[in-house]
Structure formats: C-alpha cells, structure tokens
Amino acid sequence: MVRLFGPLVGLFFAVALFWSFGNGAYNAITQPTPATVEAEFHKHPKEISFSFDGPFGTFDRAQLQRGFKIYQEVCSNCHSLKQVAFRDLAALGYKEPEIKAIAKNWGNKAQTFDPKTGDRGERPNLPADHFPPVYYAGQGAPPDLSLITKARHGGGQYVYSLLTGYAEQAGYKNEKGEELLKKFPDAKTPDGLYFNPYFANLNLAMPAPLASDGQVTYSDGTTATVDQMARDVSAFLTWTAEPKLDKRKQTGWPVLGFLIFATVLAYLAKRNIWADKH
Amino acid sequence: MSFPWANEYKPVHPFMRYLDERLPLPRFVYNAVGGGYPVPRNLNYMWNFGVLAGVALVLQIVTGVVLAMHYAANAGVAFDSVEHIMRDVNWGWMLRYAHANGASMFFIVVYTHIFRGFFYSSYKAPREMIWLLGVVIFLLMMATAFMGYVLPWGQMSFWGAKVITGLFSAIPLIGTPLQQWLLGGFAPDNAALNRFFSLHFLLPFVILGVIVLHVWALHIPGSSNPTGVEVKQESDTVPFHPYYTAKDGFGLGLFLILYTILVFFAPNLLGHPDNYIPANPMSTPAHIVPEWYFWPFYAILRAFTSDFFFIPAKLMGVLAMFSAILVWFFLPWLDTGPVRSGHYRPLFRKFFYLLVIDVLVLGYCGGAPAAEPYVMISQIASMYYFLHFLVILPIVSSIETPQPLPFSITEAVLGKDEHAVLSATSPAVA
Numbered sequence: 001m002v003r004l005f006g007p008l009v010g011l012f013f014a015v016a017l018f019w020s021f022g023n024g025a026y027n028a029i030t031q032p033t034p035a036t037v038e039a040e041f042h043k044h045p046k047e048i049s050f051s052f053d054g055p056f057g058t059f060d061r062a063q064l065q066r067g068f069k070i071y072q073e074v075c076s077n078c079h080s081l082k083q084v085a086f087r088d089l090a091a092l093g094y095k096e097p098e099i100k101a102i103a104k105n106w107g108n109k110a111q112t113f114d115p116k117t118g119d120r121g122e123r124p125n126l127p128a129d130h131f132p133p134v135y136y137a138g139q140g141a142p143p144d145l146s147l148i149t150k151a152r153h154g155g156g157q158y159v160y161s162l163l164t165g166y167a168e169q170a171g172y173k174n175e176k177g178e179e180l181l182k183k184f185p186d187a188k189t190p191d192g193l194y195f196n197p198y199f200a201n202l203n204l205a206m207p208a209p210l211a212s213d214g215q216v217t218y219s220d221g222t223t224a225t226v227d228q229m230a231r232d233v234s235a236f237l238t239w240t241a242e243p244k245l246d247k248r249k250q251t252g253w254p255v256l257g258f259l260i261f262a263t264v265l266a267y268l269a270k271r272n273i274w275a276d277k278h
Numbered sequence: 279m280s281f282p283w284a285n286e287y288k289p290v291h292p293f294m295r296y297l298d299e300r301l302p303l304p305r306f307v308y309n310a311v312g313g314g315y316p317v318p319r320n321l322n323y324m325w326n327f328g329v330l331a332g333v334a335l336v337l338q339i340v341t342g343v344v345l346a347m348h349y350a351a352n353a354g355v356a357f358d359s360v361e362h363i364m365r366d367v368n369w370g371w372m373l374r375y376a377h378a379n380g381a382s383m384f385f386i387v388v389y390t391h392i393f394r395g396f397f398y399s400s401y402k403a404p405r406e407m408i409w410l411l412g413v414v415i416f417l418l419m420m421a422t423a424f425m426g427y428v429l430p431w432g433q434m435s436f437w438g439a440k441v442i443t444g445l446f447s448a449i450p451l452i453g454t455p456l457q458q459w460l461l462g463g464f465a466p467d468n469a470a471l472n473r474f475f476s477l478h479f480l481l482p483f484v485i486l487g488v489i490v491l492h493v494w495a496l497h498i499p500g501s502s503n504p505t506g507v508e509v510k511q512e513s514d515t516v517p518f519h520p521y522y523t524a525k526d527g528f529g530l531g532l533f534l535i536l537y538t539i540l541v542f543f544a545p546n547l548l549g550h551p552d553n554y555i556p557a558n559p560m561s562t563p564a565h566i567v568p569e570w571y572f573w574p575f576y577a578i579l580r581a582f583t584s585d586f587f588f589i590p591a592k593l594m595g596v597l598a599m600f601s602a603i604l605v606w607f608f609l610p611w612l613d614t615g616p617v618r619s620g621h622y623r624p625l626f627r628k629f630f631y632l633l634v635i636d637v638l639v640l641g642y643c644g645g646a647p648a649a650e651p652y653v654m655i656s657q658i659a660s661m662y663y664f665l666h667f668l669v670i671l672p673i674v675s676s677i678e679t680p681q682p683l684p685f686s687i688t689e690a691v692l693g694k695d696e697h698a699v700l701s702a703t704s705p706a707v708a
Binding site: 004009088244252260276 | 311319332358361365372375461516521525527528530532534538541542543545546552555573582583586591601605608612651653654656660664667672674
C-alpha cells in the first residue's frame with residue numbers, strides 16, 4: 001500500500017512544485033522584478049572596531065561614560081532608555097553620590113500617582129528608578145534605545161554608521177557609480193525626512209543628531225569630534241543592550257577551560273577503557 | 279528483552295539488596311544504561327547523539343524551569359520580564375542564553391540523530407517502533423520550540439505566531455474558526471501567549487514520556503550498528519557501561535564545548551535581531567523568518583506559489599510542509615531493501631548525500647527573503663525532497679545490488695570471526 005500510494009503522493013507534490021516553478025520562471029522572464037532603490041543603494045554598516053569586540057574584548061569605562069554623556073545631552077531629548085536603571089550606571093564607574101545626582105537632576109521626572117487621592121504628579125528620579133519615559137510631541141515614535149544595538153544587524157557598527165552616514169541625496173552615488181536620483185527619480189527623500197543610506201529604507205525622520213564637532217564637552221578632555229561622539233554613544237548603547245557582556249566573557253573562559261580539560265580526560269578514559277576492544 | 283549473555287545486576291551492599299527486593303530501580307537503570315545492556319562493539323561517534331539529545335532535553339528543562347520562575351506570561355509585560363531576567367536576575371542572562379542556544383543545540387543533535395537514522399536505515403525492521411516514536415518526539419520538539427520562541431513577545435515572536443497559526447486557516451471550511459480557536463482571538467495576544475506558555479511548560483515532559491517509550495522500544499532489539507548486521511554472539515557486544523558511558527562522556531564534552539562557545543561568546547549568533555524589538559501588531563517586519571531549525575520546512579511551505587487546479591497555493595504549501603515530516607513515518611515501508619547500512623548500499627548512499635545537500639539548500643532558502651532566485655531554488659529542492667523519499671527510495675531499494683556484508687560485527691571489527699567458519703547460520707538472538 002505504502003509503496004503504491006507513496007510514489008503517487010510524491011509525484012503529486014513534484015508536479016505541483018513544477019507548476020509553481022514554471023509559473024515563477026514565466027513571470028521572472030515576462031515581468032522581471034524591478035530593481036528597488038533599497039536593494040541598490042542601501043549600505044551595510046561600516047566596519048569599525050570596538051574595545052568589546054571578540055572573545056577577549058571588554059567595555060572601556062571611560063568610553064561608556066563619554067557615550068552616556070552623549071545620550072544624556074543629545075539622544076535623551078527624544079529617545080527613552082526604559083530597560084536601564086540609574087543604579088546600573090555604577091557599572092560605568094560612577095560612584096553612588098554621582099548616580100544620586102545624575103538621577104536627581106535628570107530632565108524628565110519620575111511620574112507619581114497617589115491611589116488615595118488620584119493625584120498625579122512628578123518627583124525627582126532615584127537611583128532605583130529606570131530612566132523615565134520620553135513623551136515625544138513630534139511625528140513618529142522614536143524607538144527606545146535600551147536594546148537598539150541588539151535589535152539591528154551590525155549592532156554598534158550600525159548605530160555608528162547611521163549617526164555618521166547622513167548624506168546629501170542630490171548627486172549621491174553607490175559603489176557602482178550609479179547616481180540615485182538619476183536611476184530612481186521618484187525616490188526623492190520626502191520633506192521632513194532625512195536621507196541616510198545606512199537606514200533600511202534610506203529615509204528616516206531623525207535629523208543628524210551629531211551635527212558638529214564639539215557639540216558636547218567631554219569632562220575627560222577627549223576631543224569631541226562627530227566620529228568620536230558616534231563611537232562613544234555606540235559603545236554606550238552596546239552596554240545598555242548587553243550590560244553583562246564583560247561578565248559573560250569572563251565567565252566563559254574558565255568554563256571553557258574546565259570543559260576542555262574534562263574532555264581531554266574523558267577522551268583518555270575512553271581510550272583506556274576501549275584499549276582491548278579494537 | 280535482552281541478550282542471554284547480558285550481565286545481571288548483583289547488588290552488593292545490604293541496603294541495595296534490600297532496595298532491589300522492594301523497588302528495583304537501580305536494576306532498571308543498570309539494565310537500561312549500565313553494565314546490563316549489551317551494545318554492539320562497533321558503534322561510531324554517530325551513535326553518541328541519542329544520549330546527547332537526552333542531555334539537551336534535561337538542560338532545557340532545568341534552565342527552563344528556573345526561567346519560568348522569573349518570566350511573566352502576559353502580553354503587557356512579557357518582553358520586559360525577559361529583559362528583567364537578562365539584567366536583574368542573578369545569572370539570569372546565562373540561564374536565558376543557555377536556554378535559547380540550548381534549543382539550537384538540541385536541534386543540531388537531533389538532526390544529526392535523524393540523519394544517522396537515514397544513512398544506516400535505522401528505521402528498518404525490527405526497529406520501526408523506535409523510529410516512529412522518534413518522529414513523534416521530533417514533532418513535539420518542533421511544537422515546543424515554536425511556542426517557546428513566542429514567549430519573549432518580540433517582533434519575530436508575534437509575527438512568527440501569526441504566520442504559523444495562519445497555516446491552519448488554509449484548511450477548507452474549518453480553517454479560520456480553527457485558527458481563532460487555537461489563538462483564543464483574531465490575532466496572537468494575551469490568550470495565545472498564556473496558552474503557549476502553559477503548553478511550552480507541559481510538552482517537554484510529554485517528550486520525556488515518549489523518550490521513555492523510545493528507549494524502551496530500543497531495548498527490545500538492542501541498538502543497531504554501522505554494519506547493519508544484527509548481533510549474533512557475545513563477542514559482538516560490549517556492556518553499555520563502561521564502554522559507551524566512556525565514549526558518550528567524551529562526546530558530551532565536545533557537545534558542551536560547542537554549547538559554551540555559543541552561550542558565552544556568540545549568544546545571539548543564531549537569533550534574529552528583530553526579536554529584541556517588542557511585539558508590535560501594527561508593524562510587520564520586512565522578512566518574517568522562523569528560527570534556523572525550521573528553515574528547511576519553511577522553504578517547502580513557501581515553495582508553492584501557484585494554485586494547483588482547485589487547491590490554493592497556501593493549502594498546498596501547508597500540506598507539503600506537514601507531509602515533509604509525516605513522510606518519515608512511512609520510511610520503514612518505503613525503503614524495503616534487505617541491507618540496512620549505507621556503507622553497503624552504493625546507490626542508496628549517493629542519493630543520501632544528495633538529500634543532505636538538498637536539505638541544506640532548503641535551509642538556506644528558508645532563511646533567505648521570499649524572492650528570486652531563492653523561491654525557484656527551493657521549488658527544485660522541495661521537488662527532490664519529496665521524490666527522494668516517495669519515489670527514489672522505493673525504486674533504489676528494489677533495484678540496487680548491495681555490497682557483501684561482513685559475517686558478523688566481530689568480523690567487521692577484528693577482521694576475523696571463528697564462528698564464521700564453523701557455522702554460517704549462527705542463530706540471531708532478539
């Protein structure tokens with residue numbers, strides 16, 4: 001029975017697939033899929049290196065503090081960071097009084113609700129609070145940045161590339177030397193959006209947030225070039241997405257070392273036990 | 279249920295003798311995975327993967343039970359509760375990465391185990407029941423993994439749930455009501471998330487139960503082996519312990535090393551970035567893809583792009599995707615060649631390797647966007663997949679001339695077997 005019906009079922013699926021294949025091939029020839037502006041002009045993130053790359057890499061605390069300053073003075077005007085608490089800043093090297101001060105002086109206040117009276121109000125943030133929500137009055141909803149480097153292909157490299165990748169659309173060419181507006185005259189960036197080839201659909205609502213060198217003054221004396229600021233905030237956002245990165249790698253090595261040792265022993269034990277059976 | 283020369287459990291300590299007369303659990307373990315289970319002496323490392331799959335399941339249950347203590351199955355807070363585990367729970371990041379990558383390791387091991395079965399025709403008599411139970415385990419694993427992926431309630435969780443439950447809507451007449459009944463609503467939401475969590479917690483223990491049956495059925499004829507020649511005599515076997523506990527111990531070490539590298543150094547390598555975006559029913563991801571272990575079946579689902587007579591393309595895809603696994607149930611009766619091992623089946627072996635390549639190609643296409651040339655490649659690859667199992671295997675097993683088999687496992691290992699000279703019809707013991 002199986003050997004009778006099996007081949008029939010197999011041929012049924014094969015013929016149906018061939019039918020789909022034939023239709024697909026016919027369509028591919030008669031109506032080839034038009035090239036899209038995203039496919040031709042979207043760029044992959046720039047290959048830059050960070051201190052936390054690779055199995056031995058760790059966060060650079062000074063860089064994270066600089067990146068936090070960028071977030072504080074630039075990004076936090078529109079973007080929330082709700083998965084992170086002020087107390088977590090201790091991992092960046094801030095001392096308790098500093099964290100208390102950062103929380104207390106944070107622009108957006110913690111929201112309060114008194115269930116007895118129904119009164120809503122505000123109070124200064126405490127170290128135990130998460131970063132408060134940002135209510136954005138403009139168009140679109142700026143994404144929460146807590147996990148942004150894990151939520152995009154390329155992670156920190158993507159954030160860096162996006163921040164430094166704004167370009168003038170007029171005259172923009174890809175690697176093949178094709179000019180965007182000549183090839184796709186309809187793909188002009190709409191008013192109110194900004195052209196950035198590192199963004200998935202090339203046009204995003206965020207204007208270049210890091211516009212000029214020296215926009216932020218670093219307290220450690222590092223020169224705040226746009227490139228430096230973009231690197232620092234990308235590192236900071238990698239930390240917000242993966243705060244346990246250092247501990248993870250530090251734990252991994254002893255575990256791996258133990259397992260390699262144990263596996264060698266297991267191999268020798270196996271050889272010993274099997275010695276007379278081959 | 280075992281060979282007559284199997285070692286017998288002999289408790290030494292008075293307490294063990296006392297226990298053996300009342301609850302012979304140690305005897306049961308001894309006969310199942312101890313010195314009391316005679317195993318062919320020629321098993322290669324492909325035979326490690328059954329034990330490894332068992333270990334992977336236990337790791338998933340242990341990490342999963344602890345994760346469940348901190349996770350909140352509510353569409354409003356599920357995503358944040360996972361981040362709470364990652365940030366605030368002691369070693370929570372390790373538990374979660376171990377659980378997520380543990381699923382991948384489980385599938386790597388189980389796919390190897392299944393393809394071992396294909397190559398050595400482990401499904402052939404008298405081991406059909408082991409094979410059928412194995413396919414049941416695999417189906418349960420797929421359901422469990424799918425529902426587990428929904429729990430973090432990220433974008434891929436939500437849209438994956440939407441696509442996969444949407445498959446049921448392809449069934450004529452009852453499809454849409456069935457989908458709504460399964461989801462507890464018109465789209466995945468709190469009701470779906472809660473029942474997925476409940477089932478995700480339950481099914482691993484169902485899997486454990488079917489594994490008990492799988493191993494029980496295994497112990498009736500005993501393990502198969504790379505020659506496919508049945509055990510004939512005591513010199514063909516060695517006791518499971520210490521021989522295979524030692525060999526599995528080494529394999530387990532390698533498994534854990536790979537697992538450790540994933541968990542501690544590349545924990546998100548096999549995941550999709552979109553699942554770190556909270557679920558948003560109003561924003562469809564550009565490419566909805568399941569986890570890598572579903573890619574071959576996803577490619578088959580998407581390969582049907584044209585209606586076939588009166589059958590809609592979607593229904594064809596759903597039928598084909600489920601058939602792609604259900605066809606494994608019929609393998610023992612599709613491949614009727616008398617010889618088991620692919621080592622002695624030259625023609626079969628060529629098609630086996632073609633199948634391996636075919637499934638890898640399907641996997642690649644399943645993970646790629648639903649665009650050309652991937653769709654056309656997956657159509658060809660799906661065609662081969664069905665023809666392989668349903669047409670080629672029955673034909674090959676009828677027409678091929680197998681190469682001569684060794685007289686016994688002993689002869690295969692040692693190069694000679696004195697019984698081979700004395701008697702060519704040594705009674706097979708089963």
